[in-house]
Amino acid sequence: MATRSLGEVLKEFANRRQLMQEELHKVIIGQDEVIEQVFAAIFTRGHCLLEGVPGLAKTLLVSTLARILDVQFKRIQFTPDLMPSDITGTNVLEEDEQGRRNFRFVAGPVFTNILLADEINRTPPKTQAALLQAMQEREVTVGQETMPLPDPFFTIATQNPIEQEGTYPLPEAQLDRFMLNIKVDYPTAAEEEKILATTTRQERPEIRKVLSSHEIAFVQELVGKVAVSEYIIKYTARLVRATRPRDETAPKFVKEFVDWGAGPRAGQFLIQGGKALAAMDGRFSVAIDDIRKMTIPVLRHRVATNFQAQAEGQTAEDVIQRLVAEVPTPPIEKFTHEH
Numbered sequence: 489m490a491t492r493s494l495g496e497v498l499k500e501f502a503n504r505r506q507l508m509q510e511e512l513h514k515v516i517i518g519q520d521e522v523i524e525q526v527f528a529a530i531f532t533r534g535h536c537l538l539e540g541v542p543g544l545a546k547t548l549l550v551s552t553l554a555r556i557l558d559v560q561f562k563r564i565q566f567t568p569d570l571m572p573s574d575i576t577g578t579n580v581l582e583e584d585e586q587g588r589r590n591f592r593f594v595a596g597p598v599f600t601n602i603l604l605a606d607e608i609n610r611t612p613p614k615t616q617a618a619l620l621q622a623m624q625e626r627e628v629t630v631g632q633e634t635m636p637l638p639d640p641f642f643t644i645a646t647q648n649p650i651e652q653e654g655t656y657p658l659p660e661a662q663l664d665r666f667m668l669n670i671k672v673d674y675p676t677a678a679e680e681e682k683i684l685a686t687t688t689r690q691e692r693p694e695i696r697k698v699l700s701s702h703e704i705a706f707v708q709e710l711v712g713k714v715a716v717s718e719y720i721i722k723y724t725a726r727l728v729r730a731t732r733p734r735d736e737t738a739p740k741f742v743k744e745f746v747d748w749g750a751g752p753r754a755g756q757f758l759i760q761g762g763k764a765l766a767a768m769d770g771r772f773s774v775a776i777d778d779i780r781k782m783t784i785p786v787l788r789h790r791v792a793t794n795f796q797a798q799a800e801g802q803t804a805e806d807v808i809q810r811l812v813a814e815v816p817t818p819p820i821e822k823f824t825h826e827h
Contacts, residue, residue: 494710494713494772495772497710498710498767498770498771498772499770501707501710501767501768501770502767502768502769502770504698504699504703505527505768507698508527508556508557508698508699509523511552511556511695511696511698512549512552512553512556514693514694514695515548515552515693515695516545516548516549516552517675517679517682517683517686518675518676518679519545519549519672519675522538522549522670522671522672523549524765524768525668525670525761525782525785526538526549526550526553526644526670527764527768528668528761528764528765528768528782529642529644529667529668529761529764530553530557530640530642530704531704531707531708531711531764531767531768532667532708532711532760532761532763532764533640533642533708534642534666534667534668534757534760534761535623535642535643535644535645535665535666535667536642536643536644536645536666536667536668536669536670536785537608537644537645537646537647537658537663537666537668537669537670537789538550538644538645538646538647538670538672539646539647539648539649539669539670539671539672540646540648540649540671540672540673541648541649541650541674542648544672544673544674544675545672546646546672547563547604547606547646549672550563550602550604550644550646551563551604552695553602554601554602555695555697556695556696556697556698556699557601557602557697557698557699557700557701557704558697558699558700558701559601559602559640559700559701559704560600560601560602560638561600561601561602561603561604562597562598562600562602562603562604563597563603563604563606564597564603564604564605564606565606565607566605566606566607566608566609566610566611566615567610567611568610568611568612570611570615571615572614572615572617572618573596573630574596574597574615575596575597575598575615575618575619575622576596576598576618576622576628576630577593577594577595577596577598577599577628577630578593578594578596578630579591579592579593579594579630579631580592580593580594591631593630593633593635595635596628598619598622598628598637599628599635599637599638600638600641601638601640601641601642601701602642602644603641603642603643603644604644604645604646605619605643605644605645605646606645606646607646607647607648608645608646608647608658609647609648609655609656609657609658610655610656611656612656613656613659616656616658616662617662619643619645620662620665622637622643623643623665624665626639626641638701639701639705640701640704640705640708645666660789660792663789663790664751664753664789664790666789667757667760667761667786668757668761668782668785668786669785669788669789670785671788707767710767711760711763711764711767712763714763714766714767714771714772714773714774715772715773715774716759716762716763716773716774717773717774719817719818719820720759720762720774720775720776720779721759722818723776723779723815723817723818724755724758724759724762724779725755726815726816726818727755727758727779727783727811727812727815728749728750728752728754728755728758728787729749730742730749730811730815731746731749731750731754731787731790731791731807731808731811732746732748732749732750733746733747733748733749735749739810739811739814739815741807741810742807742811744796744797745793745794745796745797745800745802745807746791746792746793746794746797746807747792747793747794748791748792749790749791750787750790750791751790753790754786754787754790757782757786758779758782758783758786758787759774759779761778761779761781761782761785761786762774762775762778762779762781762782763778765778765781765782766778776817780812783808783811783812784805784808784809787804787808788804788805788808789804791804791807791808792804793807
């Protein structure tokens, strides 16, 4: 690998990513933005939360993605009676031929590469916490023993935004563990017709595997090498700080509509996401547009609007879009670009 230049490797990766998208599109129609954001999370070791009404192929998207990547995939359907051990696994008492008893650990579904946590808001906080701890630490502790999760490990959780009865919304601190909050929207009219035409036929398209877990690890390393100039860091910090109503740089509308803004983790994720977008495009360094493209999925669940905003019909997304339009980019002449 060392003999090839970074440019060649990036170009090859951009082609691979194109292949992945083509394979996904054999099953998933449209949803380009969603697909791009899920890829960005995977290539930067991030977890994501998919939100959308039922029937928008959220589960299908994730299971198809697992078929394209040569990795293990498991799905947990969250229900109100699910216990933490149903996710992490449990110790079982066994007796051997000599009559000796000992505990054997039976691994739960979290021991996989891609975990789909379906309807995460349907399960009580204790069970949500067990999953979120595994996501954060990338390990599971049962009794005295701590076991690492396989590498790569991503959680893609889904949430149905309509039903509020009998659900347990994730607390803000736990939402912060998700790199991206991705909204899955209704298809366009043309896409919907195509969905109806293709899904009502009985054939199942053949999906080819494009990346192995080994190659995913290589890609994650590659994305880490994408350059980030001081200019981009300054802009990202400006953008994140402007979401905080008590910050002197916050615009008037943020002070008016926002209860609390994003923490430093948001800036880290913006830059990581920007690096992934640049790499997927075959570019060496992050551009301002990469950061802007990541702002809504990264900040959507990290900016809390207040009653005033709701009264005036302003959502967190409206506030973020206004910020992107209004926060100025730093003056260029002060910075030397990295090469």
